Amino acid sequence: MSDAAKALEPVFEPWKDPSQKPLIRFENVTKRFGDFTAIDDLTINIYEKEFFALLGPSGCGKTTMMRMLGGFETPTEGSITIDGQDMSAVPPNKRAVNMMFQSYALFPHLSVADNIAFGLKRDKLPADQIAARVEEMLSLVQLNKFASRKPHQISGGQRQRVALARSLAKAPKLLLLDEPLGALDKKLRQDTQFELMDIQETTGTTFVIVTHDQEEAMTVASRIAVMDHGKIVQVDTPAKIYEEPGNIYVADFIGDVNLIKGKVVKSGNDHASISWAEGQQDLTGIAHDEIPHGTEATLAIRPEKVTISTDRPEGVTNALSGTVLDIAYLGNMSTYVIEAANGTLIKAQAANTRRISRRAITWEQQVWLSFTDTAGVVLTS
Numbered sequence: 001m002s003d004a005a006k007a008l009e010p011v012f013e014p015w016k017d018p019s020q021k022p023l024i025r026f027e028n029v030t031k032r033f034g035d036f037t038a039i040d041d042l043t044i045n046i047y048e049k050e051f052f053a054l055l056g057p058s059g060c061g062k063t064t065m066m067r068m069l070g071g072f073e074t075p076t077e078g079s080i081t082i083d084g085q086d087m088s089a090v091p092p093n094k095r096a097v098n099m100m101f102q103s104y105a106l107f108p109h110l111s112v113a114d115n116i117a118f119g120l121k122r123d124k125l126p127a128d129q130i131a132a133r134v135e136e137m138l139s140l141v142q143l144n145k146f147a148s149r150k151p152h153q154i155s156g157g158q159r160q161r162v163a164l165a166r167s168l169a170k171a172p173k174l175l176l177l178d179e180p181l182g183a184l185d186k187k188l189r190q191d192t193q194f195e196l197m198d199i200q201e202t203t204g205t206t207f208v209i210v211t212h213d214q215e216e217a218m219t220v221a222s223r224i225a226v227m228d229h230g231k232i233v234q235v236d237t238p239a240k241i242y243e244e245p246g247n248i249y250v251a252d253f254i255g256d257v258n259l260i261k262g263k264v265v266k267s268g269n270d271h272a273s274i275s276w277a278e279g280q281q282d283l284t285g286i287a288h289d290e291i292p293h294g295t296e297a298t299l300a301i302r303p304e305k306v307t308i309s310t311d312r313p314e315g316v317t318n319a320l321s322g323t324v325l326d327i328a329y330l331g332n333m334s335t336y337v338i339e340a341a342n343g344t345l346i347k348a349q350a351a352n353t354r355r356i357s358r359r360a361i362t363w364e365q366q367v368w369l370s371f372t373d374t375a376g377v378v379l380t381s
Contacts, residue, residue, distance in 0.1 A: 012222060014047040021084070023048040023173065023206055024069065029078035031064055031230075038064040040230035041078070048173075051200050051207045053217035056227035056253075062210045065227075066176050069208065070099045083173060096173040102182045104163035106151040113138065113147040116166045123170070137165035140199060157188045161195070168203055177209040181216065193219045214254050218242065226250050242302075244286065247381045251300035258306070258346050260299040264378070267291040272378040274299055277341035283318050285376035301376035303347035308336050309368050310360055317373040322346065324365045336361065338369060 014020040022045035031039040039061045046052045054062035067073040068080055071092035080087045087095065106115050116137050120130045138144045141161035143154075151159050160180065167175055180196075181189045197220050200207045211217050217224050218238040225235045226249075234246040245251035252259065260283060262276030272287035274297050285299045313319050322340035329352075336348045348369055361367060 012049070014050070015045065015223065020047060022046060023050075023083055024208075025079075025081045026065070027079050027081075029068070029075045029080060031061075031068065031073060032076045038230055039068075039075075042230070042232060043078075044225065044232060044235065046206065046208065048206055049204050051197065051209070051220055051222045053221035053224045054208065054210045054227060055212070055214065055217040055224050057212060059229075060227040061230040062227050063178065064230075066099075066178060066208065066210050069174070070097055070176055071095050097176060098167040098170065098172040098174075099176040099178065100163050100167040100180050102179040104151075104159050106159060106162060106166075108151055111148050111150060112143060112154065112162050115151070115162055116169050118166065119170050133169055137169050140168070140202065141165045141195075156184055157192055160184065160192060164196070164199065168199070168205060171203075172205065174206045174208065177207060179211055180209065181211075181213075189216070190219075196220055218254070226253060244377055245300060245379070248298055248300065248379050251298075251377070251379060256303050256347065258299075258301045258303060260301070260344060260346070262297060262299065264291045264293060264295045264297050267293070271373055272297065274378060277344065280320060280341045281318070283320075283376070284373040285378045286374055287378040291378065291380060295380055297378050297380050299376045299378050301371060303335060303349040304333075305371050305375040306346065306348040307370045308338070308348040308350060308361065309370070310365070312368050313370040316370040318375075319368060319370045320346075321366060321368050324361060324363055324367055327361070327363065336367075338367060340369070 024046040026042050026044045029039055029042045030037065054065055056062050064073060068075060071087065071090060074088065082095065082097070107118065110118065113134050117130050117134045120133055138147055141164060143158060143161055146154055146158060151162065181192055184192060193216060209220065221238060223235060223237055224241055225232045226241065227233065228249055234241060234250045241250060242254055245254065248259065251257050260276050262274030264272050265275045265282055266273040267287060267290045270286060270288050271284055272291050273282040273284040275282050283299050285301065291297060320340050322338035324336055325339050326337040328335040333349050333351050338346045338348060340346055346369060
C-alpha cells in the first residue's frame with residue numbers, strides 16, 4: 001500500500017464512534033474472594049479488532065479480569081457480555097475465546113504441527129481442513145520448516161509462536177494473552193512484540209493482553225487500561241496515557257517522570273501554574289479543567305521534555321536552575337539528575353546525537369532546565 005493510500009485510511013478508534021457496539025462489555029462487575037475484593041464495580045467496553053492491554057502491578061486485578069473473560073472465574077456481581085451474549089452461564093469450552101499462557105503449555109510429545117492441530121482434531125474437523133488450517137497457521141507465524149520438530153527442538157521465541165498459532169487455529173473472536181512474552185529475553189521480547197502486532201492485524205482477532213511491563217503495553221496496544229486495587233484508573237491510547245496522564249498514579253506508573261509539588265496560583269485556557277518554591281518562577285503545564293486557586297497540585301513532566309543548558313534560556317515559559325548531582329550515560333542518551341530549590345530532584349534527558357555529546361556539562365555544575373507550557377501536566381489527584 002502506498003503512503004498516500006495509508007494516509008487516507010480511517011483511524012482505528014471505534015471507542016469514539018457511538019454507533020459501534022463493543023465486542024466485550026464489563027458492566028458493574030465486582031469479584032470477591034472471601035473478604036478480599038479483587039475487582040471493584042468495574043465497567044468497561046472493548047471493541048472488535050482491538051489490541052487491548054490490562055496493565056498494572058501484581059495484585060491489581062488484571063489476571064482476575066482475564067480469567068472471568070475466559071470463564072475460569074464468575075463475577076460476584078454485575079455482568080460480562082461477549083458479542084452481545086451474557087457469559088454467566090457459558091462454560092469456558094463453549095466460548096469463542098482462547099487463552100495463551102505464559103508457560104505456552106505445549107505438548108512435549110507432539111510435533112509443532114500436531115500441537116497447532118490439537119484443538120481442531122478435538123472438534124473432529126475433516127483431515128483436509130485441519131491440514132489446510134495448520135499450514136495457514138504455520139505460514140502466519142513463519143514456522144513451516146519447523147513443522148515436524150518437537151517443542152524442545154526449537155527456541156523459546158519459536159515455542160511462543162507455536163502457542164500463538166495453536167490459540168488462533170480455531171479462529172476465536174477473542175484471544176487472551178497472559179504475560180505471553182515474560183519468559184523471553186529482552187531483545188527477543190522486543191522483536192516478538194512487533195510480530196504479535198502484525199499477526200493481530202493480519203487475523204483481525206481481538207487481543208486482550210495482561211502485562212505488568214509498561215513498555216510492552218505501550219508498544220502493542222491500541223488502548224491501555226491502567227489498573228490499581230481492582231479499579232481501572234485510566235483507559236486511553238498509549239500516547240494519551242503517556243502525554244496526558246489522568247492522575248499522579250498513572251503518571252508515576254508509566255515511564256519515567258518528574259513530579260514537582262506546589263499550589264495552584266493561576267488556572268484557565270487549558271493551563272495551570274503552580275508555585276513550588278519560595279523565590280522561584282512559577283511553573284506552567286496543561287490542565288484542561290479549571291483548578292481553584294490554592295489547590296495542592298503536582299506538575300508531571302517527562303525527563304526527555306526537559307532541556308538542560310549551561311546558559312540561562314531566553315523566551316521560555318518554564319525555567320529553573322540547579323546543580324548536577326548525577327549523570328548516567330546510556331549510549332543513545334544521557335540522563336542528568338539536577339538538585340533544584342528546596343532539594344527538589346529533577347531529571348533531564350538529552351539525546352547523544354554526536355559521538356562526544358554534552359561534554360560541557362559535568363558533576364557539581366550549575367545548569368538551567370527549561371520546558372514549554374505544554375510539556376507537563378498539572379494534576380490534583
